Amino acid sequence: MPTDYVHQLDNGLVLLGEPSDAFQSAAFSLLISAGCRHDPAGQAGLASLSCEMMLRGAGDRDSRHLISDLENLGVERSESVGVSQANFSGATISASLIPALSIYADIVRRPHLPEDQLEAGRAVCIQELRGVEDDPGQKLMMELRRRHYPDPWGRPSHGEQDDLAKLTAADVQQFFTNRYGPRDAILGIAGNFDWQEVCNAADELFGDWKVQADYSPITEMAPSKDTHLTYDSNQSHIGLAFPSIPYRHPQYFEAWSAVGVLSGGMSSRLFSEVREKRGLCYTVYASLHTQRERAAVFCYAGTTAERAQETLDVTHSELVRLGEGVQAEELARLKARIKSSLIMQQESTSARAGSLSRDWYHLGRIRPIEEVAAKVDALTAESINAYLAANPPETFTCLTLGPQPLELPNGIS
Amino acid sequence: MPTDYVHQLDNGLVLLGEPSDAFQSAAFSLLISAGCRHDPAGQAGLASLSCEMMLRGAGDRDSRHLISDLENLGVERSESVGVSQANFSGATISASLIPALSIYADIVRRPHLPEDQLEAGRAVCIQELRGVEDDPGQKLMMELRRRHYPDPWGRPSHGEQDDLAKLTAADVQQFFTNRYGPRDAILGIAGNFDWQEVCNAADELFGDWKVQADYSPITEMAPSKDTHLTYDSNQSHIGLAFPSIPYRHPQYFEAWSAVGVLSGGMSSRLFSEVREKRGLCYTVYASLHTQRERAAVFCYAGTTAERAQETLDVTHSELVRLGEGVQAEELARLKARIKSSLIMQQESTSARAGSLSRDWYHLGRIRPIEEVAAKVDALTAESINAYLAANPPETFTCLTLGPQPLELPNGIS
Numbered sequence: 001m002p003t004d005y006v007h008q009l010d011n012g013l014v015l016l017g018e019p020s021d022a023f024q025s026a027a028f029s030l031l032i033s034a035g036c037r038h039d040p041a042g043q044a045g046l047a048s049l050s051c052e053m054m055l056r057g058a059g060d061r062d063s064r065h066l067i068s069d070l071e072n073l074g075v076e077r078s079e080s081v082g083v084s085q086a087n088f089s090g091a092t093i094s095a096s097l098i099p100a101l102s103i104y105a106d107i108v109r110r111p112h113l114p115e116d117q118l119e120a121g122r123a124v125c126i127q128e129l130r131g132v133e134d135d136p137g138q139k140l141m142m143e144l145r146r147r148h149y150p151d152p153w154g155r156p157s158h159g160e161q162d163d164l165a166k167l168t169a170a171d172v173q174q175f176f177t178n179r180y181g182p183r184d185a186i187l188g189i190a191g192n193f194d195w196q197e198v199c200n201a202a203d204e205l206f207g208d209w210k211v212q213a214d215y216s217p218i219t220e221m222a223p224s225k226d227t228h229l230t231y232d233s234n235q236s237h238i239g240l241a242f243p244s245i246p247y248r249h250p251q252y253f254e255a256w257s258a259v260g261v262l263s264g265g266m267s268s269r270l271f272s273e274v275r276e277k278r279g280l281c282y283t284v285y286a287s288l289h290t291q292r293e294r295a296a297v298f299c300y301a302g303t304t305a306e307r308a309q310e311t312l313d314v315t316h317s318e319l320v321r322l323g324e325g326v327q328a329e330e331l332a333r334l335k336a337r338i339k340s341s342l343i344m345q346q347e348s349t350s351a352r353a354g355s356l357s358r359d360w361y362h363l364g365r366i367r368p369i370e371e372v373a374a375k376v377d378a379l380t381a382e383s384i385n386a387y388l389a390a391n392p393p394e395t396f397t398c399l400t401l402g403p404q405p406l407e408l409p410n411g412i413s
Numbered sequence: 414m415p416t417d418y419v420h421q422l423d424n425g426l427v428l429l430g431e432p433s434d435a436f437q438s439a440a441f442s443l444l445i446s447a448g449c450r451h452d453p454a455g456q457a458g459l460a461s462l463s464c465e466m467m468l469r470g471a472g473d474r475d476s477r478h479l480i481s482d483l484e485n486l487g488v489e490r491s492e493s494v495g496v497s498q499a500n501f502s503g504a505t506i507s508a509s510l511i512p513a514l515s516i517y518a519d520i521v522r523r524p525h526l527p528e529d530q531l532e533a534g535r536a537v538c539i540q541e542l543r544g545v546e547d548d549p550g551q552k553l554m555m556e557l558r559r560r561h562y563p564d565p566w567g568r569p570s571h572g573e574q575d576d577l578a579k580l581t582a583a584d585v586q587q588f589f590t591n592r593y594g595p596r597d598a599i600l601g602i603a604g605n606f607d608w609q610e611v612c613n614a615a616d617e618l619f620g621d622w623k624v625q626a627d628y629s630p631i632t633e634m635a636p637s638k639d640t641h642l643t644y645d646s647n648q649s650h651i652g653l654a655f656p657s658i659p660y661r662h663p664q665y666f667e668a669w670s671a672v673g674v675l676s677g678g679m680s681s682r683l684f685s686e687v688r689e690k691r692g693l694c695y696t697v698y699a700s701l702h703t704q705r706e707r708a709a710v711f712c713y714a715g716t717t718a719e720r721a722q723e724t725l726d727v728t729h730s731e732l733v734r735l736g737e738g739v740q741a742e743e744l745a746r747l748k749a750r751i752k753s754s755l756i757m758q759q760e761s762t763s764a765r766a767g768s769l770s771r772d773w774y775h776l777g778r779i780r781p782i783e784e785v786a787a788k789v790d791a792l793t794a795e796s797i798n799a800y801l802a803a804n805p806p807e808t809f810t811c812l813t814l815g816p817q818p819l820e821l822p823n824g825i826s
Contacts, residue, residue, distance in 0.1 A: 022435050024756045055679070056689075063689070067680045071746040074753025077679075092753050123692025130717055131695050134549055134648045232645060235547045266468070266490075267480045276469075276476070279536025282544050304543055333484040340487025340505050343437045347760065 006366065007199045011211050013182035015202045016356040016366055018190040026191030027091035027349035028101065029357040032108060034179035035084040036159070037152035041221070042166075045125055045159020048081045049167055050175045052121045053113045054088075055079070059106030063117065066103065075100050081157040083291065085361070091350045094192040098201045101187075105205035108180055115169040122164060129158040137237050137283075137302050140401040143229065144239035145289075148296055148397040151220045181212025188356030191349035227398055227413075228405035236308035236402030238301045240316060242393045244288055246295040247362040253375045254387035259288045259297055260334045261326045261384075262318065267333055269318050274301060280311040286319070292362055297393070305403050312400070316409040323392025325385035338376050342369055419779065420612045424624050426595035428615045429769040429779055431603040439604030440504035440762035441514065442770040445521060447592035448497040449572070450565035454632035455579070458538055458572015461494045462580055463588045465534045466526045467501075468492070472519030476530065479516065488513050494570040496704065498774070504763045507605040511614045518618035521593055528582040535577060542571040550650050550696075550715050553814040556642065557652035558702075561709055561810040564633045594625025601769030604762035640811055640826075641818035649721035649815030651714045653729060655806045657701055659708040660775040666788045667800035672701045672710055673747045674739045674797075675731065680746055682731050687714060693724040699732070705775055710806070718816050725813070729822040736805025738798035751789050755782055 005017035036047040057063040070077060070090075077090040088108065092100055132139050146154040185206075189198060231237075245255050263270045263286040274284045286299035299319060303311040345351045346369055359367045398412045418430035449460040470476040483490060483503075490503040501521065505513055545552050559567040600619075602611060644650075658668050676683045676699040687697045699712035712732060716724040758764045759782055772780045811825045 023760055025753070025760060064680070067678075067685075068742070068746055071678045071680050072749045074749040076750075076754060076757065091757060093756050096753070117689075120690055120692035124688060124695055127692065127695035127716060130648060131715060134646055134715075136547055233547055235543060265480075265484045267477070267484050272480075275537060276530075277533055279533035279540070282537055282540035302544060302547075303540060329481070333481055336485045336487040337489075340438070340509070341489060343506050344489065344504060344762075347436055347438060347762070349757075349760070 005195055007202065009182060009203065009207055011182040011207070011209055013185040013187065013202070013206050013209065014360055015199060016186065016188045016360055017193070017195050017198060018352050018356055019193055019195050020190070021192060023192040023349055024094055025091055025349050026094050026097040026189060026193045027089070027353040028097070028187060028189045029087060029089040029353040030104060030108065031085045031087055031186040031357045031361060032180055033084065033184035034086040034175070035082050036155050036157040037083045038175070038179055039155070039159065043163050043171060044155070044221070045129070045164040046167055046171055046175050047086065047179075048157050048159055049121055049125050049164065050172050051079055051081050051086050052124055053117070053172055054107050054111045056117045056121065057112035057114055058103075059110045061103075061106065062112070063114070066107070070100065070103055073100050073103075083153055083155060083157070089350065089354065091191075097189070097193050098197065101201060102205055109209055111176065113169065113172050113176060118169050118172070122167065125159070125164050126161055129161055129164065132158060136231055136233065136235070136401050137300065140229070140237040140239050140399060141298060141300055144241055144298060144397065144399045146223045147225065147399060148241040148298075149294065151223060153291060153294060154223070155221075178212065182206060182209045183211050183214065186357045186360045188353045188360070190352035190356060227400065227408060229399070229401040231401050231403065233402060234305050236303055236305045236400060236406070238303070238308065238312050238315065238406070239399045240299040240319060241296050241397040242319065243395055244295040244297050245391070246292060247290045248292065251387050253379060254384045255391070256288050257331065257334055257376075257379055258322060258326060258384055258388055259286055260338070261330045262286045262322055263299070265333065265337050269322070270299070270315065273318055274311065274314055278310075278314065280307050280314065284315065290362070308400070308402060309406050312406050313409060316396070319393045319396070323388055323394070325388055326381055328381045331379065331381050331384065335376055335379070339373065342373055345369070418608055420615065422595065422616065422620055424595040424620070424622055426598040426600065426615070426619050426622065427773055428612065429599065429601045429773055430606070430608050430611060431765050431769055432606055432608050433603070434605060436605040436762055437507055438504055438762050439507050439510040439602060439606045440502070440766040441510070441600060441602045442500060442502040442766040443517060443521065444498045444500055444599040444770050444774060445593055446497065446597035447499040447588070448495050449568050449570040450496045451588070451592055452568070452572065454634070456576050456584060457568070457634070458542070458577040459580055459584055459588050460499065460592075461570050461572055462534055462538050462577065463585050464492055464494045464499050465537055466530070466585055467520050467524045469527055469530045469534065470525035471516075472523045474519065475525070476527070479520070483513065483516055486513050486516075496566055496568060496570070502763065502767065504604075510602070510606050511610065514614055515618055522622055524589065526582065526585050526589060531582050531585070535580065538572070538577050539574055542574055542577065545571060549644055549646065549648070549814050550713065553642070553650040553652050553812060554711060554713055557654055557711060557810065557812045559636045560638065560812060561654040561711075562707065564636060566704060566707060567636070591625065595619060595622045596624050596627065599770045599773045601766045601773070603765035603769060640813065640821060642812070642814040644814050644816070646815060647718050649716055649718045649813060649819070651716070651721065651725050651728065651819070652812045653712040653732060654709050654810040655732065656808055657708040657710050658804070659705060660703045661705065664800050665703075666792060667797045668708075668804070669701050670744065670747055670789075670792055671735060671739060671797055671801055672699055673751070674743045675699045675735055676712070678746065678750050682735070683712070683728065686731055687724065687727055691723075691727065693720050693727065697728065703775070721813070721815060722819050725819050726822060729809070729825075732806045732809070736801055736807070738801055739794055741794045744792065744794050744797065748789055748792070752786065755786055758782070
């Protein structure tokens, strides 16, 4: 399967497929190398504003017709901007797939970027940014990521309000010209479709797309190093991060499953120790966040101010204790959970389309779900513990948000 | 299909199925008539605390083994408490379905409700409640619902902190005895399974479950009638509600599609007028919330304080304008969206299991997805407009949350 359904155009765009008759729907995920790490200095938020403007008319359609036509095709769509890429994804019934792709070819190649809608687009971006200010948990984790990774890798895509306020239509046009093109573009499609038809459509829609310049200025912006953000509330939010290894690393599954023992199921250590036994919080989790060249585990706990210190201490000691290794029965439970979730993931065209595109970005190939299952099967407590012994959770970044600072555990500053 | 896969036990419990070979997974949704409208006076939060305690050991398994065994079966589970019911749902691979159901039979019939875990369970409930206080958008919509519906129908399931603090293990035991039983219990199952096997399993697991007393004290608690909640932030949150008709009403699809024209897609009126054209907010939506005997449309907009008045005015006038009717092309786009989403819903065992149980609760029968599709096909602008002419959006409940009160539109007080 892997090599059969890969079609790379001369201009660089890669088309990936996972056709299946088990569905009536089809989903796609189009990654364009237009993430916020390419926001120039003083223009933080440009990638987001550009993405927001892309759907406001393209090709022969004005804003209204573009949206109407996508809706007439029954497309459930979403757009997001990450550090490296903008992601345009959608799902619809099988018969509407190619017509939908043809509209998306207009969107990413021939957007109008209408000047008279710039103020509305900017206002939406600023509203989104300010909405985060009202969501302290999200705000904390955003700031933790910014402090943990070297810039630009931890940037939030929302940008900065002062920068957003100054962006012009010419800036958006320039960003579009620099970043939107077939170089590094990846289009993953899963569900009910004919592979040959989709290849022909991709040739026609994207074959003559001109390669963009290899223009990628990356401007470092040094983040604040504060370990506490004061916030007037009776809740405290706690974030801890430590370095890990990315998806492409040979030991990735060891690192990932160690985090699975820490967090994920109800018997996971954090859930059990922090929530179930002590009732310290309603939400506590850790997750392995992976970029192509770097990765980290981000851990969150939200609690009342009076129990915040205990929550931080217990959470931190569970992270440290992970370095001592996992038990065979913890791994057995984890494997059962993963096996089940892989099967359910296979039953979602959107999940599969997203995986295809991500796999290609991270690995330069498709990783079939059977390979993932085999890698999970092959995990042993020994292999995980060997990884943990060599890479115990340490070098933590800690950030808290709430009415008052907490005492940081030993070894964190 | 509808009548073939319905199996009612003598004690009242109804088993509903939608078997399909297209899946490798199976999902279930078990509704028990144990929602928060049964919280006695001064015990707001009892249904939630009881639900929280249910998984802390049952049958032969203590808390730890119960959770381990569910995870070993690969069950992705969730529990929630609504106004009328507690919902225990899960999904797993086909082969694990019946073993998982047998654990759930222990959970709802033979929970340990261990006294030594009461404090931890209570702490989790209080943490959840206080978490809402830090999420102003959620807080607003919770309070709007409470003000719009007559008590107990708008109650938040989280309860009240003072009440939660006083609940005892005996209260939980009493609630369990009163409310957990086969009367009004509904178990919907969708995905890959053998109907006859599941019927036999249900007979064995639930056949001798004793009918609970028909004990349902409903205590009215009068909510505050304030129209503004002061909150120190630069954001304002706006909520508007108006009465609608429930799922079981013959004109439900007319009411529902009118709300679909208002909100849902990018070309919907609220998204277009409030977000796209004016950039007033990042999030704006309206949705038809239906209980069995009553329903309402709840509308939310979150914005900056300085644009809050304009947002309220524009949103309110869009709601009022809906009373003038919808256009044929708006309906055409909506139908395409619905058609596509019905197909995608059919590809999720969890979504289908949830629908089966809800259909039975609302209608006393299964409504096959083909019937929904036919009802949507039959909608015309005329039928929707006849409904809207007779039932224009009016009698609004308005609630705002932010730094200062807004001027309410004419006709709202």
